[in-house]
Amino acid sequence: MTRLLAILYLITLNCFSQSNLMETYNLMPWPKSIQENNQRFIIDENLTVSIDGKNQKRVQHGVTSFLRRLSNRSGVFINEGFAVPLSNNQQASIQITYKKSAELIIQDDESYQLDINSNKVTLVANTDVGAIRGLETLLQLLTNTNSEYYLPGVSISDAPRFVWRGLMIDVSRHFHPIDVIKRNLDAMASVKMNVFHWHLTDDQGFRIESKTYPKLHELASDRLYYTQEQIKDIVEYASILGIRVIPEFDVPGHATAILTAYPELGSKPGATYKIERYAGVFDPTLDPTKEDVYVFLENLFTEIAPLFPDSYFHIGGDENEGKHWDANEHIQQFKKEHNLATNHDLQTYFNIRLEKILKKLDKKLVGWDEIMTPNMPKTAIIHSWRGEHEGLAKGGTLIEAAKKGYNTILSNGFYIDRMESVVKHYQTEPIGDVQLTEDERNRILGGEVTMWSELVTPLTIDSRIWPRTAAIAERLWSQKDITDVDKMLKRLEVINYRLEEVGITHIRNKGVILRNLSNNQDISGLEILSNVCEPLKIYSRNEGGTEYKTYSPFTLFADACNVDANDALKFKKAVTNYTESPNEAHKSDIITLLEAWSKNHKAFQKIDKSPKIAPLESLSFNLSESAKFLLKLSQKEKLSKNDIKSFKSRIETLKQPFADVELVIVNDMEKLFEALK
């Protein structure tokens, strides 16, 4: 019994110290284990890095990039800008050792061991990818006093929980050029993600050059596509960062672009098609009864597959509502002849034929979870996007797939384009308390963040991906018990601005949009407003108003706003604190914010209005007036019934969306009113 108590004590101590460490180190994803030794490794001009390992391409690149970032962050003029050769006489101050080069397969070992003391840093890994993961941890550890930058003395052992930690970017609905992809790959590597899923085709565009079927990029891309050389460049760039690249060719639905180029492959006889300009689920679908369709896909995949060395190949397979199939007599006839009762059966027939084509090309088929039909071979990988919210059992299709014997990855809960809080995504635990056998557990490879691009352009996409994706990266890398939301948010604040270092534009581009909105006038009035507004969530942005097309303006106020609006989070915390213990300190936090809002309409009014800003006038005015009212109330001023009535009416107005944003502090304003009155 004493022994049990001692164990419990140790566990508690460990949790407690872990928790303390999270206050000190802004690491994300949080490592498996970390021990402190109270030493400091000072960054000065004599710092050197050596590499001991074969095939040094990845680690050389990692070290060069490490040295540039270290120098740019610390301002230290480091003498040696590249790794130094191994030498018997002189030891480098940072020594990297690894055994072999990773193959970029799901069996790769990404673990590493890091030891920092006052005169030496050692980084040991089994693979080069493990080594570069460790370099990212080193950079996250960097800290400073007034007079110097240093790495704190720690020992870290680290390894990922899941082998598949991905980000999908949809480049069809809006095209995203090479530089957008590269900077996002850099950001992924900075939080140890390892799969880039490239959604290359959809109704709104076919984004890759085909030499076999050139009409695809010529007629169905508006000249916005990647050349094959660019694809190779990205695959190589990702490989150096230890990131696998999985292409997706979405078939048989989401096929408007393909059919714009080759209408004869469609399910609607005699139809012609045009690149889709709207967002939604559309009817154009490949005809699975035509042999030409398989010839086309086999030729296309045979051409494209070698560009992507990864053994997985995503064929989409989602959201086919089968309207054109139902309307086509020949297809109905085919179903009867082949004993295919439903459209689902027909799609399985199609998928199985695809699976065979891909097998010849040495590729494993990945598809969205609609492909999980009874006859689907177990070699397929099920990409789970539907879950409990879609009316499925606990764990959704992820757990179902694992139990049925499929390898599977999770995106349900990681749909960042829904513009929901990071907290929700962070709390999406893939397995939870579901009981699984070891085999079943091992079939759950990991997950992918999905960035569907209906409402994002190269100007805004970074702000929609980051920083929330960093928290999901932690969910997929770190141990299951790393779940403290407040500590995550505190670390995320640091990780967030550090993303600027690798080129992510999420913070800087807000000013670009606000300057454009205001014709370069003083934007402070708009900035304060944007810090309490969030873009409408879950695809409600264009409800009732003008429907967005791919070429609609995405430089509106809503595009400058972001999820988890800064000042809204601060206000929520302040109001919660105050209602829990209504002391002066907590009140003062509230008053600071209320004062800023109460003054803000004056700043807003100073801006010469344009048609883009005018719709915000009422929002700005009502916010200021409500804040004034709450200020008076907090200062115990006597307020008339009419004041209260007009406050309540303003609050009702403020609950409505304005210009595709919602004011996310309204509920807390009401809560504060109740607490103060």
Add this chain to the structure above:
Amino acid sequence: MTRLLAILYLITLNCFSQSNLMETYNLMPWPKSIQENNQRFIIDENLTVSIDGKNQKRVQHGVTSFLRRLSNRSGVFINEGFAVPLSNNQQASIQITYKKSAELIIQDDESYQLDINSNKVTLVANTDVGAIRGLETLLQLLTNTNSEYYLPGVSISDAPRFVWRGLMIDVSRHFHPIDVIKRNLDAMASVKMNVFHWHLTDDQGFRIESKTYPKLHELASDRLYYTQEQIKDIVEYASILGIRVIPEFDVPGHATAILTAYPELGSKPGATYKIERYAGVFDPTLDPTKEDVYVFLENLFTEIAPLFPDSYFHIGGDENEGKHWDANEHIQQFKKEHNLATNHDLQTYFNIRLEKILKKLDKKLVGWDEIMTPNMPKTAIIHSWRGEHEGLAKGGTLIEAAKKGYNTILSNGFYIDRMESVVKHYQTEPIGDVQLTEDERNRILGGEVTMWSELVTPLTIDSRIWPRTAAIAERLWSQKDITDVDKMLKRLEVINYRLEEVGITHIRNKGVILRNLSNNQDISGLEILSNVCEPLKIYSRNEGGTEYKTYSPFTLFADACNVDANDALKFKKAVTNYTESPNEAHKSDIITLLEAWSKNHKAFQKIDKSPKIAPLESLSFNLSESAKFLLKLSQKEKLSKNDIKSFKSRIETLKQPFADVELVIVNDMEKLFEALK
């Protein structure tokens, strides 16, 4: 006599109205002629654009880009996102007509005629390039009321003064990836520039893939180079914007990178070379006496030349001090044998051989003005970089070259890397009052802005190129009499922030550097400081201190500061106004600024210091104290002798550089002191 008076009157009237028009329209470069008609063309969702002309690639691209920018700027959801087909029944609201596709040669016609009235816009040009120049003018005309965006009714006839309006970017001293080049090409097109001069090789790196001599990019680029596919992509991208691309391979000096790969081509027997990490003029030089050198250059140019369709090819030829030639006996012997008295003669021998190689490849040789030696064939183009400041006659080598019969372009006066005021560059008139024959005048093709990259990285390069280059673009496009500095500065303010629209990062990246400096604390204290500081000018940045290497940090306070510091310009104007007429209004402009500075040290002190910020402490403190003193003085407070003494001593301190910046308001502070005391 009456007639002469009438003419004078008309001229005056024209100047006056021209001057008034500059208050209304923020056009840059200013067009040749502009007439108003008081109508308005409203931008609404029904706007359409048609194109009547052959080979529509350029204009189609121009129209698509025009529609995106129009929509993003106005917020209008334009129904048709692309040019509409010509139709007999329905006329588009914006009609573009041109005769032929430009060949991208110096004889191309870039003129256009623009007519805007309330229901129609017509844009007529001889070439497609003229048409896209006109589209940029249209976008610059866009303006708005509270309720709508519109194009004002005007007729504009426009054509350039010079046929060669270039920007050179040095990608050797710091590499600048494809996206940096593309956004700068877009920005160039937005101010009607038409030549991109790509300085591809220098001591610090060989930046282009060579299949014939792969060691060049493999050993002499740190893996930072353009593939040939990327070069083709850029050349095509530029062509669509009506921009010619001229490559530069700098020989026989500036050759350290080439010799790192192929030391046997050097002038120092048995030497080996390493990529240069510092800035400066270095000794490694090709050996012009070796036949192998010409074989190498002929093979290399034969491989590279076809990537660049332009008929001009730049061979550098500058800054060869000939030290390795002097030290080499074999070279001395060769000079004697070939009757080459000086190293200049030897270099001419080299240049003439190059000229012949290039002729075979159908290329005209361009070189920096050192190549202008007596025997140099008149087919060469002289790139003038030395002028009166370098001890030459009025007009420098530009006028000399034109008089000697060479075609010539000007860069003297356009060295923007010297970090001097836009005013100086704007006032660089290429021809001035020098008398030239028509032939001589025609041989002056235009000029080029030069962005040498010793001190710029992809993070900062845009802020060093823009907005000053827009003013130089006007110097080269607009008529000679467009010289009003105040009106240029007023228009430049608008053009400056509009550059964000095409992706230029000069404004947004300042915050990135300041957030990095402050570890993401409130940067307002640093921002105010950065608006009165400028980076040290004319290559003095690293004097006395740590010498910058290519991989030194360029994320320091100096990198966040820029030429023509905003608040310094405001202060200068305010002080000038006040000393000229010391009234309360003028005083109040001064006081606003002084108050901000006097308070700023408090904001600065709130930032937790890092080694990067600490050196600014004294600057910040002395600025605040001096501002406080001047405030008191302006409020007629009694000040002691000691106060005055310590103010004067502070001013002396503030005259010194701090952390590679200078406080550029010191002289105006002194001037104000004299006016107030």
